[in-house]
Amino acid sequence: MKKFNWNNIWVNLRLLLIFGLVVFLYAFTSKRNEARKTKKTIVEFVNNDALYVGYETVNKLLIENGQQLKTIGKDKVVLNDLEKILNDHDMIQKSEVFISIDGVLKAVVTQRTPIARVFSEKGSFYIDSKGNTMPLSAVQTARLPLVLGEISDKNRKEIFELLWFIYNDDFLKKNITGIEILPSGSLRMTNRNYNYEIEFGKTVEVVRKFDNYKAFFQKAVHDTLIDTYKIINLKFTQQVVCTK
Structure with missing residues (x-):
């Protein structure tokens, strides 16, 4: 006579009960979620x-x-x-x-994060941290460098890289207030606290030019001569040429 294996039957019964409980809880939870409203x-x-x-x-x-x-x-x-x-x-x-x-x-x-505001014949808009155009906001006006002149497909990448460099540098972000794109492609900049203009030249050797500018600025402020300058020329990467 064949004997029943009650242990196997009990194990299978327990598994069946657990499975049934899981199905019941899932159905119950789904029903409650379906009835719950967004508050x-x-x-x-x-x-x-x-x-x-x-x-x-x-x-x-x-x-x-x-x-x-x-x-x-x-x-x-x-x-x-x-x-x-x-x-x-x-x-x-x-x-x-x-x-x-x-x-x-x-x-x-x-x-989106604006890094500069552009004024051109096409109107006024921001350049964001991805290099894309961004409309002005009706809620907030960002305090950013003002860019005058045309940003075209030809110069867009170089101008964006320059603006991104300025945005991520604490000194330049506070100091540079305006950038004019000249017809020749050269750049002219203004600063926040002094009357001189910065002749930056083309968007080449950007890091070196700004390093030269920082060194000039620190020395000129220390020597109390900075108010006497009208033009700071950074075109020559080996030196800074100042005009009083």
Whole structure:
């Protein structure tokens, strides 16, 4: 007579019970999530030292495109679609949208970063940290170097690299207030506290020219002669030529 292996039966029964419990909990949780409504929206800016798009604007985009979030189940909200809507905004570089377990819709927003403001025949706009054009903001005016002249496909890369170098240098970021692109392609710059102009020349040997300028500035301030200069010529990389 064949004997039953009660141990195997008991193990299989336990596995069946555990599987049934998992299915029940999943169904129960899904049902609760389906019934739970989104309670509110929260907007958080990663780089919030200067806002170029307001909290209200982002919140409005979430509500208008979330199909009345307070009256639908949170599982109905298509988060990827909301992220795309936010990312299409002129002032936003990237966003992440998610819903917490208690039904709070949250958007974490990274703004675009302007590094210079351009005035040209095409109008006024910013250049951002990616080298792209960025419209002016109705919320905030950035205190940045003003660029006069045309930025074309021919000089765009070189001008952006120069602007990015200035933006990332603490001294230059505070000191350089204006850059004029001359028809010859040379650059002329203005500074924040003194009346002299900087003849920078073409966008070659940028690092060396700025190193020369920093050395000149430190010595001229120390010697109290800086107010006597009208033109600081950096075209010659081996020396700084000053005109009083």
